[in-house]
């Protein structure tokens with residue numbers, strides 16, 4: 532398994548509409564990618580990761596909601612070509628994202644969702660979710676359409692964030708150049 536590089540906002544790869552996977556693409560190579568994505572997510576202490584966050588424009592998401600004691604690894608979930616087929620209610624949700632590091636904001640989400648997807652073996656399943664899982668599913672599925680949770684904030688806040696992350700990127704590039 533390998534840890535992958537996580538794409539950070541603002542990056543065009545986070546803005547692409549991802550394509551569905553074909554049945555013949557659901558093979559060992561894809562399952563290795565799923566394992567790598569889970570490893571990357573655990574290493575960065577995330578609860579979900581979508582393929583565009585590792586630079587791939589395909590409809591693939593991994594999720595692992597921690598247990599009560601905060602530990603992960605027992606509930607890995609792979610969703611291929613996921614779709615929200617039903618939703619109900621709304622709840623406030625404080626979210627962060629591995630592609631928008633060190634930032635959280637409160638937005639609104641559906642309270643419960645039903646999601647249809649394929650697993651890593653191409654088998655269709657339906658998931659009724661509430662609580663953190665419902666929110667995580669909506670957040671990750673948004674990634675597949677090039678959407679980020681910060682899109683729900685005001686233009687002013689988003690522009691401030693963009694400036695902040697561009698500045699951080701520049702500083703990192705500068706530091707890397709000086710280290711050479």
Ligand code: NI
Nearest residue numbers: 627628629630
């Ligand atoms: Ni995210």
